[in-house]
Amino acid sequence: MLNGKKIVLGVTGGIAAYKAATLCSKLVQKGADVHVIMTASATQFITELTLQTLTRNAVYTDTFDEREPAVVSHINLADMADLVLVAPATANVIAKMAHGMADDMLTTTLLATTAPVMIAPAMNVHMYDHPAVKHNMNLLAERGTLMIEPGEGLLACGYVGKGRLEEPETIVDVVERFFAQRDEVSWKRSEPALVEAFALGGAQEGIQESMQSGVSVQNTLLKGKKVVVTAGGTIERIDPVRYITNDSSGKMGFAIAAAARDLGADVKLVMGSTQAQPPENVQIIPVQSAQDMYEAVSQEWDGADIVIKAAAVADYRPKEVYMEKIKKKGDTLSLELVKNIDILETLGKRKTHQYLIGFAAETQSLEMYAREKLERKNCDLIVANDVTRSGAGFGTDTNAVHIYDRDGLVEELELMSKEDVAHRLLRIAAERIAGRN
Numbered sequence: 489m490l491n492g493k494k495i496v497l498g499v500t501g502g503i504a505a506y507k508a509a510t511l512c513s514k515l516v517q518k519g520a521d522v523h524v525i526m527t528a529s530a531t532q533f534i535t536e537l538t539l540q541t542l543t544r545n546a547v548y549t550d551t552f553d554e555r556e557p558a559v560v561s562h563i564n565l566a567d568m569a570d571l572v573l574v575a576p577a578t579a580n581v582i583a584k585m586a587h588g589m590a591d592d593m594l595t596t597t598l599l600a601t602t603a604p605v606m607i608a609p610a611m612n613v614h615m616y617d618h619p620a621v622k623h624n625m626n627l628l629a630e631r632g633t634l635m636i637e638p639g640e641g642l643l644a645c646g647y648v649g650k651g652r653l654e655e656p657e658t659i660v661d662v663v664e665r666f667f668a669q670r671d672e673v674s675w676k677r678s679e680p681a682l683v684e685a686f687a688l689g690g691a692q693e694g695i696q697e698s699m700q701s702g703v704s705v706q707n708t709l710l711k712g713k714k715v716v717v718t719a720g721g722t723i724e725r726i727d728p729v730r731y732i733t734n735d736s737s738g739k740m741g742f743a744i745a746a747a748a749r750d751l752g753a754d755v756k757l758v759m760g761s762t763q764a765q766p767p768e769n770v771q772i773i774p775v776q777s778a779q780d781m782y783e784a785v786s787q788e789w790d791g792a793d794i795v796i797k798a799a800a801v802a803d804y805r806p807k808e809v810y811m812e813k814i815k816k817k818g819d820t821l822s823l824e825l826v827k828n829i830d831i832l833e834t835l836g837k838r839k840t841h842q843y844l845i846g847f848a849a850e851t852q853s854l855e856m857y858a859r860e861k862l863e864r865k866n867c868d869l870i871v872a873n874d875v876t877r878s879g880a881g882f883g884t885d886t887n888a889v890h891i892y893d894r895d896g897l898v899e900e901l902e903l904m905s906k907e908d909v910a911h912r913l914l915r916i917a918a919e920r921i922a923g924r925n
């Protein structure tokens with residue numbers, strides 16, 4: 489499956505560098521054309537000659553060791569690559585990649601390439617757990633870098649835990665899967681939506697299977713986080729056969745729930761009235777009225793890390809709910825409505841550690857109304873959309889939104905699928921939560 493694929497393999501200086509020999513050998517056996525770049529530290533663990541012999545290609549270690557006058561080696565490697573794989577990836581190279589450093593042949597090539605990048609970290613368990621490493625990995629994941637998570641077990645340093653380079657066979661398996669999926673969709677770094685689809689959605693099938701073999705290529709941006717999403721409209725009863733509702737399809741909330749699930753979160757979806765299909769593998773809590781929704785969200789509130797109120801909640805409900813069907817009498821009928829609880833505003837007042845995201849559906853003065861709601865409801869972010877704009881209202885599969893925080897515009901997202909809006913929103917939230925911690 490790897491026939492003719494040009495893989496630039498970055499080998500960095502950890503004890504797991506010795507596994508690069510097996511990795512090279514297996515990639516070559518599968519038909520890949522492997523070009524190795526080693527860091528100086530990697531050469532302490534394994535020789536250039538070993539990897540050169542296995543790949544039958546020159547191994548690069550020095551940016552200034554230009555062997556072919558006709559080309560600039562790091563640019564040539566960066567341009568030719570179908571995939572740049574860094575295995576093992578040390579905490580050091582991860583930090584350099586995250587911050588755009590380019591002080592050796594490998595990091596210079598990584599900065600110059602437009603090919604997809606996949607990394608397989610390997611390090612001591614405490615290093616892997618260090619907030620700086622986590623933050624750097626989040627930054628990379630944010631940019632679409634694919635991760636092959638380290639396995640757990642006895643590490644060379646004597647500790648038992650997470651940090652062991654994934655087995656070469658499994659890495660090859662992941663690389664094969666990546667190409668199998670990528671060949672269905674063309675990859676261009678200039679199309680962030682596609683990169684996202686690959687990093688998150690596109691790899692889903694592979695993730696499910698590869699989980700069984702012990703490796704996860706999934707994006708772990710929200711791993712361990714409890715995310716509560718509300719979606720759909722509410723139903724406010726008038727009598728047993730009539731009610732007040734709105735046009736909300738629930739699609740935006742469903743896309744957010746699915747994206748949070750794909751990012752590794754434990755998702756609870758409080759689902760109001762909707763015609764759309766809710767996502768799989770999330771816990772669904774069906775509700776009808778605003779009051780039901782309030783009670784359901786309140787139940788989940790204390791344990792939640794992120795709460796996203798994408799639901800269209802009715803602001804008013806009939807004062808009286810008739811137990812029997814209202815009979816037709818006279819030419820007019822008046823219904824008295826009373827105000828519903830504002831769920832978001834109530835949650836905003838109770839906020840402790842929760843990251844709270846609201847929505848603002850507006851038909852005019854988008855920024856002014858959205859920011860006023862953000863302040864009044866004490867949200868961390870608010871997602872505003874002009875519902876009069878074509879493709880951005882209720883029921884559509886696309887949306888165009890402005891995301892604000894207290895300081896103003898965070899990001900303007902042009903018309904794109906609700907899935908892409910959801911991924912972008914969650915990535916902003918994850919980044920900010922990581923920064924806050």
Ligand code: CTP
Nearest residue numbers: 797799801802803829830831832846847848849
């Ligand atoms: N919201 C809520 N409870 C309500 C009304 C709204 O939790 N009773 C939430 C929505 O889920 C959304 C945000 O508040 O996240 C803004 O909803 P929106 O309808 O745009 O604003 P309202 O506060 O209802 O103000 P208005 O209708 O005047 O625009």
